[in-house]
Amino acid sequence: MPSVSSSHKTNEVAVSVRGLGLTYTTAIDRRPTLKARVKSLGRGGKQTRVIRALDEVNLDVEYGQVLGIIGTNGAGKSSLMRVISGILPPTQGRIEVYGSVSTLLALGVGFNPSMSGRDNVYLGGLAAGMSRDEIDNHFEEIAEFSELGEAIDAPMRTYSSGMYARLAFSVSATVRPDILIVDEALSTGDARFKEKSLNRIKELRSDDRALILVSHAMATLEEVCNDVAWLHKGKLVQRGDPKTVITAYREFLQVGKSAAIDEDV
Amino acid sequence: MSTPTQVYEPFRAGLPPLRKYWKSLWSRRTFISEYSRSELREQHFDSVFGQLWLVLNPLLLSAVYFLLIVIISGSSDSTRYAHLTATLFLFYLVANSLTGGVKSITAGQRLILNTAFPRIMLPVSAVVIAIFKFLPTLAVFLAIRTVLGLPFAWEMFWAIPVLLITMLLALGLAVTISCINVYFRDIASFLPYMTRTLLYLSPILYEASDLKPELRTLELFNPLFPILDSWSRALVHGQAPLTSHLLISLGWAVGIFLIGTYFFLSREREFAVRL
Numbered sequence: 001m002p003s004v005s006s007s008h009k010t011n012e013v014a015v016s017v018r019g020l021g022l023t024y025t026t027a028i029d030r031r032p033t034l035k036a037r038v039k040s041l042g043r044g045g046k047q048t049r050v051i052r053a054l055d056e057v058n059l060d061v062e063y064g065q066v067l068g069i070i071g072t073n074g075a076g077k078s079s080l081m082r083v084i085s086g087i088l089p090p091t092q093g094r095i096e097v098y099g100s101v102s103t104l105l106a107l108g109v110g111f112n113p114s115m116s117g118r119d120n121v122y123l124g125g126l127a128a129g130m131s132r133d134e135i136d137n138h139f140e141e142i143a144e145f146s147e148l149g150e151a152i153d154a155p156m157r158t159y160s161s162g163m164y165a166r167l168a169f170s171v172s173a174t175v176r177p178d179i180l181i182v183d184e185a186l187s188t189g190d191a192r193f194k195e196k197s198l199n200r201i202k203e204l205r206s207d208d209r210a211l212i213l214v215s216h217a218m219a220t221l222e223e224v225c226n227d228v229a230w231l232h233k234g235k236l237v238q239r240g241d242p243k244t245v246i247t248a249y250r251e252f253l254q255v256g257k258s259a260a261i262d263e264d265v
Numbered sequence: 266m267s268t269p270t271q272v273y274e275p276f277r278a279g280l281p282p283l284r285k286y287w288k289s290l291w292s293r294r295t296f297i298s299e300y301s302r303s304e305l306r307e308q309h310f311d312s313v314f315g316q317l318w319l320v321l322n323p324l325l326l327s328a329v330y331f332l333l334i335v336i337i338s339g340s341s342d343s344t345r346y347a348h349l350t351a352t353l354f355l356f357y358l359v360a361n362s363l364t365g366g367v368k369s370i371t372a373g374q375r376l377i378l379n380t381a382f383p384r385i386m387l388p389v390s391a392v393v394i395a396i397f398k399f400l401p402t403l404a405v406f407l408a409i410r411t412v413l414g415l416p417f418a419w420e421m422f423w424a425i426p427v428l429l430i431t432m433l434l435a436l437g438l439a440v441t442i443s444c445i446n447v448y449f450r451d452i453a454s455f456l457p458y459m460t461r462t463l464l465y466l467s468p469i470l471y472e473a474s475d476l477k478p479e480l481r482t483l484e485l486f487n488p489l490f491p492i493l494d495s496w497s498r499a500l501v502h503g504q505a506p507l508t509s510h511l512l513i514s515l516g517w518a519v520g521i522f523l524i525g526t527y528f529f530l531s532r533e534r535e536f537a538v539r540l
Contacts, residue, residue, distance in 0.1 A: 127376065
């Protein structure tokens with residue numbers, strides 16, 4: 001397996017988040033005209049609005065844990081993932097990461113649509129931090145998992161969106177980091193491929209790995225995770241046993257256990 | 266408990282640990298070359314001539330400028346043409362680094378927002394692309410030079426240090442301008458005019474020695490002036506370049522590279538928020 005670093009024991013801390021705060025500053029020029037710019041120059045600076053994406057979040061993730069993150073749109077889930085993976089700097093607080101992190105925040109990062117699927121396996125794999133040898137060794141596995149057949153040598157812009165997503169998921173699922181962060185990427189392809197990728201995530205669960213999954217698919221999270229954290233408007237509302245937290249979240253949403261929230265991804 | 270592999274704290278403008286940064290950049294060298302190759306291939310993907318454009322472009326370019334010289338000065342000789350092609354191709358190494366570099370950060374938004382990697386990789390690969398484009402033109406120039414019957418000399422090897430200095434300068438410029446573009450997007454629109462001005466201020470359409478004495482101060486403000494003059498002396502005339510020119514251009518290259526890289530490295534953690 002690629003990227004296996006020193007082994008980590010269960011219950012050792014993988015990620016420690018302390019007092020994390022994150023604010024974005026956005027300009028609120030409704031109509032960015034030159035006149036408005038000139039006027040604001042005189043006043044000194046543009047009018048801005050500060051958005052608090054994360055507020056005093058404390059969160060520990062241990063090895064062996066599969067943590068699901070839930071919350072409504074704009075709750076700060078993706079921001080939290082980006083801060084943990086080192087993409088966004090925090091505004092306050094401190095994050096410590098013990099181990100190699102791989103992120104699956106969006107599918108097909110680093111892909112170039114003009115190139116063939118084969119070339120993109122290399123591009124995407126290298127972007128995800130694999131070495132060329134590792135990709136060579138896993139190429140057959142990736143190609144097979146994506147079920148693309150001969151289309152692997154066709155340019156990716158000729159792919160359907162399902163084919164594109166399948167190949168992207170297959171590449172990402174080959175990386176074997178200590179800590180894997182997945183943001184709503186389980187919803188690729190048709191029902192059969194969804195099942196397949198869910199099984200792949202389950203395979204990745206192990207005692208010496210920490211998984212953090214962001215998803216709106218409650219049924220999936222209940223099935224896969226052994227811990228769930230609920231974020232709302234940048235604050236950590238509740239954390240603990242998946243059933244309890246998800247039930248509380250459902251009550252909060254007042255939607256009950258409807259089919260839409262279970263199946264939606 | 267073991268020490269953390271990574272610690273993330275609030276952003277302060279300052280240099281990251283350089284050894285760690287370099288190690289993580291070096292471990293991504295295959296990605297840099299693969300990324301650059303795919304970008305390069307994409308640029309001529311749909312055209313009939315495909316990768317042949319890498320040779321066709323410089324040939325057509327030198328033909329057009331040669332036409333200009335012949336019309337303006339009325340006549341021209343083979344040395345003149347050799348000088349034009351040699352310097353023009355090297356100029357385009359720098360110009361392509363700038364045009365590729367300026368949008369490298371802003372266009373790499375998807376990569377930047379979704380993966381953690383040393384951001385300097387993006388302007389570096391813009392320079393790698395420019396070098397990939399430059400190498401065939403060097404072969405074209407050597408062919409032109411042979412056809413024109415210019416004598417070969419050992420002094421031509423002076424071109425190697427000159428080329429290395431140029432690459433360092435191109436890298437410094439690409440890193441600087443890519444960083445500026447994050448904060449001041451208008452620079453991308455100014456760039457074509459800046460490179461065009463630089464082209465006319467540099468000894469390409471004329472030779473450095475043709476310049477009127479009162480215009481010689483131009484040399485002082487244009488880092489490409491000593492570089493292109495040394496390049497032409499070595500490759501076209503088979504002479505050793507002036508030591509002063511070599512030193513001045515090395516000073517420019519190192520200076521721009523250090524300032525640009527410092528500026529970039531101390532700011533790069535903030536890029537994801539600025540995109």
